[in-house]
Amino acid sequence: MGTGQISGPAAEADPTARRREQRGWYFYDWANSVFATSVLTVFLGPYLTEVAKAAADADGYVYPLGIPVRDGSFFAYAVSASVLLSVLVMPWAAAVADRSGRKKPILAVSAYIGAAATAGMFFLDGDRYLLGGLLLVVANVAYAVSVVVYNAFLPQIALPHERDAVSSRGWAFGYAAGSLVLVANLALFLGHEALGVSEGEAVRICLASAGVWWAVFTIVPLRRLLERPVAREAGAAGGPPEQEGVRAALGGGWRQLAATLAELRRYPLTLLFLAGFLLYNDGIQTVITQASVFGSAELGMDQTTLIGAILLVQVLAVFGALLLGRLAQSYGAKRTILGSLVAWTATVSAGYFLPAGEALWFFALAAAIGMVLGGSQALSRSLFSQLVPAGKESEYFALYEISDRGTSWLGPLVFGIVYQLTGSYRDAIISLVVFFVLGFVLLWRVPVRRAMLAVGNTPPERI
Template sequence: MDTAANPPEHPPADPASATPTASVTATASASASATATASATATDGAALRRMQFAWYINDWAYAAFSATVLTVFLGPYLTSIAKNAADASGDVHPLGLTIRAGSFFPYTVSFSVLVSVAVMLVAGTVADRTGRHKELMCGFAYVGALATMGMFFLGGDRYLLGGGLLVVANIAYAVSVALSYAYLPGLAGPDQRDAVSSKGWAYGYAGGGLLLIANLALFEGHDALGLSSGTAVRICLASAGLWWALFTIVPMLRLPSRAGVAPDRTAAAAGRPTAGSLRELARTLRGMREYPLTLLYLGAFLCYNDGIQTVVSQASLYGSEELGMDQTSLVAAVLLVQIVAIGGALLLGRIAGRYGAKRTVLGSLVAWVFTLALGYFMPAHQPIWFFALACMIGLVLGGSQALSRSLFSHLIPAGKEAEYFSFYKVSDRGTSWMGPLVFGLAYQITGSYRSAIISLLVFFVIGFAVLAKVPVRRAIEAVGNPVPERL
């Protein structure tokens, strides 16, 4: 406390009794206090910037898995391996089931997401009770990185090995990302969260794009290096795991263990953290019913983000199987998405600053509908149109997700950030099994990837309709948070 600005509650009865020496001492003490306060503030600001940077680098690290593995290389490669193992009818039989080889990848993604929902809920509540968000986040990151590096050993007809590694890596990825979201409320105030969230997404696209440039160079030059195309793809897959593991060192060293968890809650975790976390999960579920508008927003996000995730994960499969794009064109298109998305995330953040996050997200959903329509009518074997589609996806991809995340941060009751962000990520991952399932079923029934891609329109239409009905201002007031100037 600065005593010059805040005089003592009980000053000396006789002012004359204050000697010059005492006066000098008091002044020096006040000056030292003010200097210490200023120094502490500067140190806190520097520490916050270091934590923000570490959080951005975490996006940089795990985005390589999403871009290189899920979006570009694994879909077509695992599908080709499944086709190698297929019978005369073009079917494979994992665990005694009969499915088209072309549906194996989306079905596997769908299964992995279903399992990840349960794992995320338990991991999130354990993290809340123990205060070990960073340890769990980095631990799952390294499990996912190792599984991704193991994809180097795919080949021939080992589609079951590929499916198993994909399930492990995708579950670990989901849990690690969910735990990283819990840091956002502690890294930025209400007026800065759109910017910090958007910057995190931009870092992710930059990191994923940089690795894709290296992978594109490797794949294009595989003949000169004496590598087969399959070997080049396997190296690219493994490189994403290595990238993820290396850059996770930064958040592991710089982020605090606890992400927005009250200190007294960790003491209650002693003894049986998992059992206690399940009880905490049940209490949180019951408590969420007190905020139906927050749940309504989660329902809207649950729908439209499922469409977004499915477009991202199935785009390379659609491009290769339906549009006849070669691997070079696929990598170049996804690289274009990464580059455009950096500017798109920052651009939509600026638009949200002028028109509000909700209006901006609604506008982005309309753009997603036009993007799917373009993909449906797009002629095959025309890379220029495929690149145009990539640009459209990049413009709206990062901004719609970054703004959804920051908008949700206003709808969380104070002191419940970590718990609610766990549920937010569950809604992020929890329905993205439905999109791949619908996509796979549409192809199973029609044999056309065009029908599969247009079937995803339902997620954007329903998501738009539900989000439009959410009274965001009233929802923020209901949880007791200050209302931002623009919504």
């Protein structure tokens, strides 16, 4: 270890050094959230769909790898493919990071691969839908790996009583960056004629600028985050720790995941919560990634309206998270999450009936999404933290992150299949209600106080 590095838990670090490291950690949320917001949520879906339409035959089909796909379903299928691939890559990457103790190189490689693929979207024009699909898959897989490693730093840089605040500030940095860049994107898009660029060129500049932003601000956490030595397990084979960790990790990702899953069966109530979370979170993620396609293709909203709506979601998500946090203090996290799922169900159902061309109603839908978005996710994470055995938080949260993305292919797949069968984005959006309803039922069946006691935790007064 080099001079000045923290060699033990966060508790052993100097408070000033710990706060400096925490501030550096926040900046990776600041760096990567623009990809999630500007690229996945706003620009890429409608634009890649238009590119696919330019390449489609007279019947509206494109043929990636010879498979007939409706042009309107291509983006949803590409998202599903990227999530499935990320599930295969994340356990291996997480094992390498944990067992070698070298998180920063993996964070750097994954972040810059993702940033490069995103910047490469500048060249996505004409009928290059296959290039767009490939860049989406590469960028989204790299993003997923980097977020797993990024989250793994949290227990190392914050004391237990600090983690809620530190994690919340990271979320706030991400929302702030997304809002800031969306304002700049909107200015570019509205003023593209005055700048002498076409609408398509403006969109491609916005896509590529997200990659540049990601690359530039990743420098901050890479400079400030510190590596820790690997805690050796009893009975581990000999050899230098770094080499031993890397060798073990090469085949250990899936073994580690299997061991965690095997132990999780000892806690069926925790598993039941996780199953419910996977379902309703899949619905949330699909609404986020497909809302812009629904707004543009089904409701006829222009790009300016879409950007404004997503910006509204970003801003209100901050206030919604604070509001749901206050409600949880009075009614408990479980009841508050259940209430948010009722709101999600009502919101998605209302989307089915939205009149085309009515921007005001689309903004109302965006406002409803923003008010439940941040809170439902933040409270789910905090409630899950109460349902895992003490001393194994990182191991279980690694599974949580893998599981978070592990079923996020199912919602886009259902969305794409329903559109392919019906040709209606209204039918596709209403199909997502099943994820919120099933998630509600499973969460409602979890006796959280008993689940906390089963893993050895003391339940708080309000749960």
